[in-house]
Amino acid sequence: MTSLWPRLEPLLPRVEKPARYIGCEDGARTDIYKPEATSWLLTYPDTYEIGLPNQGLQILYELLNERPDAFAERSYAPWTDLEAEMRRARLPLFSVDTHRPAAEFDIIAFNLSAELVYTNVLNCIDLAGLRVRASERDDSDPLVGAGGHCAYNPEPLADFVDFFVMGDGEEVISEITDIVGAWRVTGKPSGSRDTVLHALARIDGVYVPSMYNVVYDGPKLVSVEPRHSDVPPIIQKRTVADLADWPYPRNQLVPLTEVVHDRLNVEVFRGCTRGCRFCQAGMITRPVRERPASQIREMVSKGLERTGYDEVSLTSLSTADFSDIEKVVSDTIDEPGTCGRVSIALPSLRVDAFTVGVAAQVSRARRTGLTFAPEAGSWRMRQIINKLITEDDLYGAVRSAYSQGWHRMKLYFLTGLPSEMDDDTLGIAELVQNCVEIGQEYTKKASVTVSLGGFVPKPHTPFQWFGQNEPEELQRKVDLLRSKVRRNKRIQLKWHSPGASTAEGITSRGDRRIGRAIEYVWRRGGVFQEWSEHFDLALWQEAMNASGLSLEWYVHRHREEDEVLPWDHIHAGLHKDFLWQDWQDALAGYGLEDCRWTPCYDCGACTEYGIEHVVASPAPPNGGSQGTGQDLATGHLVPVELRPRAGIGGT
């Protein structure tokens, strides 16, 4: 085995934050190299600080390293300063565990958590010393894989990645290892790459783009069809039925340098059926699978004792929805080993489930930041997006927090939602001002940070047919809100760059042809596109023009009902006609209940795979169908229409 450390070490004093590249985390495995074993390089295509805490990557890292015939190491995208040094010194991409060159692994597997990292994926493949286009790689080159939420529309990366994995990775990673292991022992002879890919394509949940032909009619996509009769026309996602069987990570990595979410993270449930129509995660990860409370307690106390952390995050898509969350929080604080000095982070809080009781429990320890996501400024808009929380729900949660000693909180909103009008945008200002006023009843220091994101429609959601707002329109809405709240010093408004939302739109719903634009941006140095200092919309526009692709076609137009969507061959369980009906219901302003506490409406996520919710409590938190008991059947008096494409100004 080769270690690049002696060549890397002299470069590190020249770069920022060199501790990103040394590994040495508590929990890291440096003793697992086995010459005969199948090796994975799990790569997060963003900085170490962003990538290290990724739970999915850590789970797979442990599972693979438990196998006697396999091992896994990790890699992260080097920041631009080190990349320049590496290219000058002809040093390839390396693992941080043992600093082996990436090309020595059997599989380089990428975690795709966000679309704007796609150019970094290409950059990492290139830094590994491989051809970026899958078709140009040699038989003995590592296979390039990818998984994670963005893999649900694999097409934009189809030319660069050998295989994609849909859904939960816990089980399928083992099946892939078996196939690649068998290939490995043959010595990977000439012509065998196609054979192993063909075998991978037959695994449930694995998509091998080279096994499929894509047919277009002008700009229109006609079909994505398998080239072989034994390759499935539709790729089904993988779902683990019961989280209790997978108490991972058992040994969460503890980094030596500060990272995001630098604390113990314990996943309390997976999946969410609140049914927010903009939310891809809530659609593709169904059904809800709660971890047993006793297992959570054990993972929390063992994890805190082993790591020495004094903060734990109970993670999920909506943690306050966990059955009897109050008890889980109080048990954590009462764990004797922490001496009462543990803080609890509850990311993704539903306001209708965040009660005084939960607030009081959390505030017994050190208070962590509170973030609520009302998402839209008016009830009309929240019905359309199916985020069925009332103003009173929000004010109740905000009051709970301020009354329990919080001084500030963060509120997330989206703009550019379907049929959004200026009154909806301005409604955000009113909501936030009222929150600040509630806070001032309790503390003079009360303040609210508003984070405003531009809405990017995502595949496998009811909004997948919606034409995204142009960057100018998003900016106009940001400015509208800004002018309304600017004078209030207790409100800080932050917004996501409308240009970055446009680039995200290109990659989010693109087809295979978008790969040309991604490659163009990468070849002109467009890496770390999630970082504002490196992002440039003009480069993406230039790339689209140069590739003969239209921004209007890919990003801004509304899709037709009968249109073939680039991800139609990927199945997340959700029936397409369910999603279309939900889209029509959205425009009519009809809400949809949370099926974990009400009868099934057959979206497909459970019935397609013979699985069901694993939820301890039969009743929603805080009572009511969506926690509030409002009448969901009202809808609009007149169905709303989409904003006409030509006009700007919000009708």
Added chain:
Amino acid sequence: MRLRLRFSKIGKVRFVGHRDVARIIERGLRRCGVPVTYSEGFSPRVRLSFGLALPTCYESEAEYLDIPLDPESVVDGDVVCTGWREGTTNSIEQLRTALNEALPTGFEVVTLVIEPKVGPSLQESIISCTWRFDIRGGNLELVQRAIVAALESSTVEADRKKKNEILRENIRDGIYDLRADGTSELGPIVVAELSAKPRVIRPSELVEVLAPGSELGVARRTHQWIEREGARYEPLALNNSRTIKDLA
């Protein structure tokens, strides 16, 4: 009472910055149930008082740290642990072993004492540090000549980056000792004792003086010195029986 530690930081972990070291040690102390004390205020932190901050990329076999202890938890010179080690009492040696198990590879507590909290803080009392470093691509003979010239002269000009400007300063008065000590695989080895007051002079400043155009190899702090009644001491001397494991 306080716990005073002397620890080393050698190998890959030399790239970990000072603030991160504090966080690593804090986690280690918590894992071992050391009865630390906390700052007051909205967000209480563990009280830790370091010697001079070690620049990122430098190794050390002489890092110091004072940790104020809850006085009631020191009984007959042993430490009554709390938290995850509630119910256990550790001798100094047991505590050292436990800390070394809890700290990442590359960090090693070499000696520690429990003593009353007296005197100025470590940061205030350190007057100088001894460093041992090699110069990548330097030439031993030229370095030796440069050392002689520097010691004979009353001015040694060195560049120092300060925010966005580069200052040129005479650092001769801050060089207490300077000598060559053979060669490593990277280049000539230099041993230097450099002042810590009024400001810390770093080995990197000397490289340009001793071997223009060369690069600092690996630098290691071997001593931090304090002054007491005219004599020079280390805050914690090493036991003769205990030598530092070289992990590099």
